[in-house]
Amino acid sequence: MAHKVDIHVGKRIRQRRWLTGMTQQRLAEMVGIKFQQIQKYETGANRVSASRLWDIADALEVPVAFFFEGLKEDGAAPSDNSVPDDLLSDKEAMDLVRSYYAMPENQRRRLFELARVLSDVA
Template sequence: MKHAVDVHVGKRIRHRRWMLGMTQQQLADAVGIKFQQIQKYETGMNRVSASRLWDIANTLSVSVAFFFDEMLDADAVDGAPDMDVLSSKEAMELVRAYSAIPEEQRRRLFDLARVLSAA
């Protein structure tokens, strides 16, 4: 049975990897494991050890704490519906594209999105 913390950490690994445009194979090679193990981490099927999480964090250029950001207490997560809007490939591609837009245009696009969402 998956533990809520393992699922959350796995989602954060996937999120950061996608933000960097890195494949599972590239991350696995950098950490020295098989890509199937990255798949298992990202789905929460396998628990990430502390030393492996350290290696993944270094490879993805984040602190270990990044993987626990926005973590609710485990009891609350177990019964909560999956509200991770960044879990779809389309959403991640949108965030990556948004990040590539120059600052001024990004601000304008954000304002437009805010207006459209209020309509």
């Protein structure tokens, strides 16, 4: 059974890779491994070594700490009742985030404000 930290790190790898529009194949090539290994990392089936995580962080242009953001001291994922636990695996939510960051900053601010107003009304 996969450890919850390995699952969290794998989800963060998948999230960042997906947000940048990178395929598993491309990430694997950049890191020097087979894409099947990336699949195993992303599901938490295989644990990522420190040096491999360093290489993945470099390829995805994030600090290594990015992969651990959101973990509690006990290694548990955060529990925010307003956001589903499986948000990172929700393709629609990830499409929305990618589209959001593809917009110019002034449009993002306006959309963000609209979303805040609409959520306050709900």
